[in-house]
Amino acid sequence: MGQLSNYLVVSALITLVGAFLFYVAFTITKRKDVGQYASLAGYLGYAFLTATVITRWIADGHAPYSNQYEFAVAFSWGIMTAFIYVERQFRSRALGAFVVPVPVGLLLYARSLPDQVQPLIPALQNNLLLTVHVAMAVIAYGSFAVACGGAVMYLIQRDDKVRWLPFRQDIDLLCYRAVILGFPCMFLVLVLGAAWGNIAWGRYWGFDPKETAALTTWLIYAGYLHAHSLKSWRGTRSSVLLLVGFGATLFTYYGNLFLGGLHAYSGL
Amino acid sequence: MSVPELVVAAPRPGLRLDPFTRVWRLFCSVKFALAQILVLVLLTFVGTAISQVPPPMRSDPQLVERWVAAMHSRYGVFTDALYRAGVFDMFGSAPFRFVLGSLTVSVLVCTLNRAPAVWRATNTIPFQRRTSYYEKAEDHAFSGGVAATPAEAVARIAEAWRALGYRVVPDPTSSGAHVYADRYRLARLATFVSHLGLILMLGGGATTMLFGERNDGFVIPVGSTRALGLGTPYTVHLDAFTDEYYLQGGAKDYRSEVVVSEGDREIERATIRVNEPLVVGPVKIHQAYFGQAVVVEVKKNGQTIYQDSVPLAYQAMQYGFRPVGFFRLPTEGLNVDLVAAEDAADPAVRAGQVAIFGYTPGDDSNPVFGGVLTQRQPAHWKDLEFTFVRETQFSGFQAVRDPGAPIFFIAAGLILVGVLGVFYFPHRRLWALAQPSVEGGSDVWLAGVCPRNANFPAEFRAAVDAAAKALEV
Numbered sequence: 048m049g050q051l052s053n054y055l056v057v058s059a060l061i062t063l064v065g066a067f068l069f070y071v072a073f074t075i076t077k078r079k080d081v082g083q084y085a086s087l088a089g090y091l092g093y094a095f096l097t098a099t100v101i102t103r104w105i106a107d108g109h110a111p112y113s114n115q116y117e118f119a120v121a122f123s124w125g126i127m128t129a130f131i132y133v134e135r136q137f138r139s140r141a142l143g144a145f146v147v148p149v150p151v152g153l154l155l156y157a158r159s160l161p162d163q164v165q166p167l168i169p170a171l172q173n174n175l176l177l178t179v180h181v182a183m184a185v186i187a188y189g190s191f192a193v194a195c196g197g198a199v200m201y202l203i204q205r206d207d208k209v210r211w212l213p214f215r216q217d218i219d220l221l222c223y224r225a226v227i228l229g230f231p232c233m234f235l236v237l238v239l240g241a242a243w244g245n246i247a248w249g250r251y252w253g254f255d256p257k258e259t260a261a262l263t264t265w266l267i268y269a270g271y272l273h274a275h276s277l278k279s280w281r282g283t284r285s286s287v288l289l290l291v292g293f294g295a296t297l298f299t300y301y302g303n304l305f306l307g308g309l310h311a312y313s314g315l
Numbered sequence: 316m317s318v319p320e321l322v323v324a325a326p327r328p329g330l331r332l333d334p335f336t337r338v339w340r341l342f343c344s345v346k347f348a349l350a351q352i353l354v355l356v357l358l359t360f361v362g363t364a365i366s367q368v369p370p371p372m373r374s375d376p377q378l379v380e381r382w383v384a385a386m387h388s389r390y391g392v393f394t395d396a397l398y399r400a401g402v403f404d405m406f407g408s409a410p411f412r413f414v415l416g417s418l419t420v421s422v423l424v425c426t427l428n429r430a431p432a433v434w435r436a437t438n439t440i441p442f443q444r445r446t447s448y449y450e451k452a453e454d455h456a457f458s459g460g461v462a463a464t465p466a467e468a469v470a471r472i473a474e475a476w477r478a479l480g481y482r483v484v485p486d487p488t489s490s491g492a493h494v495y496a497d498r499y500r501l502a503r504l505a506t507f508v509s510h511l512g513l514i515l516m517l518g519g520g521a522t523t524m525l526f527g528e529r530n531d532g533f534v535i536p537v538g539s540t541r542a543l544g545l546g547t548p549y550t551v552h553l554d555a556f557t558d559e560y561y562l563q564g565g566a567k568d569y570r571s572e573v574v575v576s577e578g579d580r581e582i583e584r585a586t587i588r589v590n591e592p593l594v595v596g597p598v599k600i601h602q603a604y605f606g607q608a609v610v611v612e613v614k615k616n617g618q619t620i621y622q623d624s625v626p627l628a629y630q631a632m633q634y635g636f637r638p639v640g641f642f643r644l645p646t647e648g649l650n651v652d653l654v655a656a657e658d659a660a661d662p663a664v665r666a667g668q669v670a671i672f673g674y675t676p677g678d679d680s681n682p683v684f685g686g687v688l689t690q691r692q693p694a695h696w697k698d699l700e701f702t703f704v705r706e707t708q709f710s711g712f713q714a715v716r717d718p719g720a721p722i723f724f725i726a727a728g729l730i731l732v733g734v735l736g737v738f739y740f741p742h743r744r745l746w747a748l749a750q751p752s753v754e755g756g757s758d759v760w761l762a763g764v765c766p767r768n769a770n771f772p773a774e775f776r777a778a779v780d781a782a783a784k785a786l787e788v
């Protein structure tokens with residue numbers, strides 16, 4: 048099962064590279080059939096990713112979140128989930144050219160990591176809470192990646208003169224949409240983390256570096272939501288906040304590589 | 316001659332405000348809120364990126380100094396400046412607390428300021444009677460020459476929208492030619508719920524800091540009993556401790572079998588695991604760590620004056636990285652340290668032995684005696700006889716009494732409800748206007764508003780379709 052999961056992840060990677068190329072071609076040529084191929088490849092890649100996660104889950108006997116490899120795959124899955132959700136709502140294929148490279152990069156990174164299935168240490172055995180905690184993180188990070196792709200589009204489209212991109216008002220709405228999906232999920236990441244800390248150590252908050260990084264990320268998006276409600280900040284400035292926010296997301300995700308702290312033992 | 320009247324210009328609003336109003340306005344401003352949030356972001360980021368003094372050291376200035384000295388290797392000449400600026404204890408520092416406090420005031424002021432207007436908005440019925448409103452609305456529809464009188468047309472639309480789940484308010488003042496309908500109007504209050512939740516959450520944190528109590532070093536050797544403390548009358552006896560490992564070597568499970576008693580009365584028997592704390596009254600007991608303990612017996616003139624397990628759960632400077640335990644003999648005016656081998660290769664203490672040092676209370680640096688105890692071989696000092704009876708294990712717990720935790724999680728629930736309310740159930744509003752048409756029948760206008768909601772156009776279309784069906788057009 049673990050082996051099957053590894054084949055699937057390679058299939059996902061190849062399909063997503065294809066999807067990315069189609070999305071770029073579509074953005075440049077605006078040909079409808081190319082756009083359809085792009086979406087099709089995107090869905091197929093997503094299906095492979097989903098199958099990767101499921102087979103890995105079965106191989107592990109618990110949700111696949113016990114090391115950096117599994118989380119990189121799950122993160123890619125989260126980005127594709129948020130992307131497909133937003134793409135379908137807004138019928139905005141140009142977004143694909145900006146978002147799909149992120150899961151491609153993550154999967155390449157995942158391929159460079161050790162991928163053995165590992166048993167869980169006692170502190171990580173609180174299955175339900177942790178599974179939801181990580182699932183929420185995956186969706187939150189995914190939405191923030193999509194919002195970041197949207198923000199890049201917005202900054203290119205600032206004065207509505209770029210013909211191959213949607214109107215900036217639509218891009219702005221798309222980013223907002225992605226954030227209001229990710230923001231409550233990120234909040235749940237924090238709260239479920241707190242609940243777990245409260246059960247394991249009787250401490251719901253300890254300013255552990257990883258949890259503080261997650262709080263910083265959440266606060267940036269709270270900042271974005273306030274900025275978005277101000278006329279003078281909506282648009283360019285709020286888009287810059289989305290780039291900063293995704294920077295913070297990546298920092299949170301990779302943070303323990305150089306932060307240490309309680310989360311270090313899970314490798315996440 | 317008439318004296319020209321002195322004309323005093325009324326102060327223009329927004330110009331000469333008294334200081335209180337100015338501060339009030341500042342705290343109401345979303346821009347100011349945004350600025351504060353961004354400063355908070357900056358501070359928390361610095362607090363994550365730069366090493367923080369580990370919490371157990373914070374209360375001891377000497378340990379903090381030693382830690383800061385060690386940081387010189389990382390932060391070089393900036394170390395002292397960083398230390399003085401409070402950066403090594405960012406989340407306890409004055410700037411961090413100041414911003415948190417000022418944000419709290421902002422949220423309160425902003426809420427108080429907006430509450431009346433928002434409350435009014437949830438309760439007023441904004442009828443729209445001008446066709447121009449309908450033409451300019453972001454989502455709107457028109458149908459001319461509908462075969463019904465305006466009153467009938469509006470009554471049918473009202474019926475259709477009610478069936479869709481909207482609250483429908485016909486206009487009582489204009490013979491039924493206008494309708495207002497809405498849904499989720501209470502969601503307008505959701506922003507208050509989330510922001511008040513935020514304050515409550517900080518309140519929970521403050522409650523934990525002020526009234527919570529914890530003992531991270533609640534250690535019980537197997538077979539021994541210890542008072543739980545933290546204001547409770549209970550004692551905890553450790554029956555057994557088990558640690559299990561995977562074949563590959565990783566830890567699989569730690570568990571302690573305990574008995575809780577009050578005086579002689581047994582209250583509860585339970586197993587405590589890493590993710591399964593035991594709740595005893597207001598206190599939760601969490602499995603934290605474990606290690607080696609030694610059973611010692613002390614006799615004086617042949618009579619046992621002390622017999623218990625001593626957990627080697629600590630470290631002390633003078634013994635390096637070796638596990639240390641201690642016990643007191645108050646009647647003898649003696650504190651005793653027991654020190655185990657650091658590892659199998661330790662030259663000072665061998666496996667199956669513990670080193671023993673006696674001190675007079677108040678003087679931790681000059682032992683009055685010292686030596687090595689080998690299992691079951693009594694050793695003597697003056698008229699005392701010390702025996703290392705056998706080895707055992709201890710289990711280390713964190714005992715916690717935290718009245719702030721429930722507040723914190725209730726607040727989290729409020730924030731979540733508020734945020735989901737704002738994002739996913741925003742106040743949706745529909746209007747219909749019917750006027751007599753020149754060709755007979757009625758002209759019907761429909762409009763709908765729900766800002767920033769990508770799903771609303773589809774909902775509006777459904778409302779339009781329902782109205783069209785009711786009007787048979």
Ligand code: HEM
Nearest residue numbers: 269272276342343344345348421422425506509733734737
């Ligand atoms: C760390 C502090 C804060 C956090 C985490 C926070 C969080 C949020 C969130 C999540 C939203 C969007 C959803 C909702 O309305 O509930 C929001 C909106 C809002 N916040 Fe805050 N807030 C904070 C501080 C403040 C302060 C100090 C003010 C007052 C000046 C304020 C005023 C507002 C207003 C007026 C809105 C509605 C904006 C709109 O129309 O979309 N917030 N806040």
